[in-house]
Amino acid sequence: MARQKKINEKKSDDKRQRILVGAIKVFSTKGFHGSKVSDIAREAGVADGTIYLYFKNKDDILIQLFDESLKVLLNDMRKALSEENDPLKKIRVFIRMHLDSVEKYQSLAEVMQLELRQSSKFMKEHTPKRFTEYLNIISDIIRRGQETEIIRKDMHPAMMKRAIFGAMDEIALGWVLSKQRKRRTYELAECADKLADIFLAGLTLPKQGS
Amino acid sequence: MARQKKINEKKSDDKRQRILVGAIKVFSTKGFHGSKVSDIAREAGVADGTIYLYFKNKDDILIQLFDESLKVLLNDMRKALSEENDPLKKIRVFIRMHLDSVEKYQSLAEVMQLELRQSSKFMKEHTPKRFTEYLNIISDIIRRGQETEIIRKDMHPAMMKRAIFGAMDEIALGWVLSKQRKRRTYELAECADKLADIFLAGLTLPKQGS
């Protein structure tokens, strides 16, 4: 019976997966509001109703898509960070890895950048736990750095996590849009290092020129 | 002068204004997609149809709201910046002023942060000229600073404008959300200075420890 169940799980998981993959394609092509549930169903090769066996509603597809992606990213990120001890180096790794992922999963990134916020309930009611976790990796690093006197203590970690994420995110948005407009002015890999330079300089040195 | 102004103020402009003000209130309460055109009409004290004398459609209300607000902000910003010569100081002024505005026009900021991107056509087809202008203020300052050897030359202005704006924007978003959840961890005024510290340190000093 256990075996039976496992087989079924696999089957269903396959459907769930196909729906998510279909959703990425459809959302990135038509946008969230422009996509019909039946579009996703067709793309995934399932019936409309089937989607509701795996997802609560249309919003939920986007949310789970986001969550799922973050799960992978969180894993990768934690593994990569565990190989580094220096808080400053960790920050550099974080930034580099985040922007690498954007480049690697372009369609997905487009959806995240452009469509995610269109899910009405997303930002307000449902800031997903995992997103908070993801941001908190940054604040944790900073807090650790402050404890070991490596990072300026007057920088509020909750503020810094947003500053760093916001900078990356907006750069990623610019990159995604510039791709759609076929005019690209900067490459993400290069940005990652420069951006890390900026923040590391700012976080370590209490001196400023103005 | 008051009289002069009154003459210039067409009756129609009054209605248009009332609709925009009503829209801010309604959007910030119910969200863009949750707001019906008739809600805005009621709030503004006009008939549904009247809205379509001044706006092409519901999206257009949001877009014009954004545009209008940016017009004011751009003006104020330019005036403030013209009193400063040092590129570094200009950046500090920019950041401070931006976050001050968020604090000053909370409802409007909420709409900008949470609802603007939900207008399907906004980010993709209609990145408004004025928004580009606004961002370009930053890149112009940086370019000037690079010419006068005050700012690191290896920092791409197009990237930096997004990094700075993104950091501010995400901090503002966190602030807006924390207000809605009634848990506030940082104040914007303080953030502005810290954030400026970070970027100025990063933009001036090519040295970094890792």
Add this chain to the structure above:
Amino acid sequence: MARQKKINEKKSDDKRQRILVGAIKVFSTKGFHGSKVSDIAREAGVADGTIYLYFKNKDDILIQLFDESLKVLLNDMRKALSEENDPLKKIRVFIRMHLDSVEKYQSLAEVMQLELRQSSKFMKEHTPKRFTEYLNIISDIIRRGQETEIIRKDMHPAMMKRAIFGAMDEIALGWVLSKQRKRRTYELAECADKLADIFLAGLTLPKQGS
């Protein structure tokens, strides 16, 4: 004062006329339902509201247009018919004149053929008196012809007026449509005579071959 009034009447009649002429143009271009009252107003060079000083509503424009045209046609028709005594010749004159008018006032005829029936109240509630009058010219001729033993007595005049009018009307419709499609298979002038041949043969001879 009488003179004063006459001048005013002229002025107003001019406006009324301009509205009617504008309506012909607009209706024949966009169709009745596709035409906005404001389109007609613009075409006529008057304000929207002005139209309601001369017409009860949009339907009324079409109805009066129809009525007005019929008034002219009725006049012309009666004059032409009065010069003829023979009922059979009168019928020939009637058919010829009707189709001539269609050719002469093409835009108007298009409106009559294609748009008139779209006025919801037209066919049902408001078969205009003058239209009845117009049709009755035919039945009167027939009745007269029957009294003078020239026309078969077993042909119901009420039926014949519709048969003759329907034949003419459908031929006109075909002609109007063929013009719009730029493929014309027959000319109206020729039709008129052939059609008269048909009906005169049928009305005079009780014999038939099958």
Add this chain to the structure above:
Amino acid sequence: MARQKKINEKKSDDKRQRILVGAIKVFSTKGFHGSKVSDIAREAGVADGTIYLYFKNKDDILIQLFDESLKVLLNDMRKALSEENDPLKKIRVFIRMHLDSVEKYQSLAEVMQLELRQSSKFMKEHTPKRFTEYLNIISDIIRRGQETEIIRKDMHPAMMKRAIFGAMDEIALGWVLSKQRKRRTYELAECADKLADIFLAGLTLPKQGS
């Protein structure tokens, strides 16, 4: 056989049929423009949205209703005509059958007579193939008759098909309207024969008295 039929009858076809029947009733009562889609849905016992599974839009209901009816009429007509060889007799059969159908399907005829042309796209863009076919039956008969020297060769078949159809159609209209006004002056069955007399006399004899 009954069972066979039941199997062939898809559930969907049943719904489609109910909508069409409901539409006849609603259109003939309230007129095309006076009917709301939801009226038809209620009459058919389906949801509003269901209608859009079977019809493109409101216009399409009318068009398909027309087309469907013509399909039946065309079939019956062709069968009836195939039993007749003489072109003149065929014409008589055609007229009789057409007017019989009007009498038999009164509600449907009312819709055809009064509402069909109100579908904005009907007459202009979408003269249905089948209607052309229907009219062409007449012109074909005439052409055949001309080839066998039974019918006058100077009568343009394209004109005659419209003349005959127009006469029938207008007589039918008068009959439908007279029913609504409860004053009936002629019966269709009688008209059919008289009308055939007229046209046959006119088509066979080139002699006329005026």
Add this chain to the structure above:
DNA sequence: GATGAATGAGCTTTCATTCAT
């Protein structure tokens, strides 16, 4: 579990008509 036909609430937008000026 899977299906997809059916549902029906919901909303933007149009435009004939009015009426204060």
Add this chain to the structure above:
DNA sequence: GATGAATGAAAGCTCATTCAT
């Protein structure tokens, strides 16, 4: 009489979601 800004009722259509099979 003339204007045209303002009105607001009215309805077609979409599409996320359900549920009988």
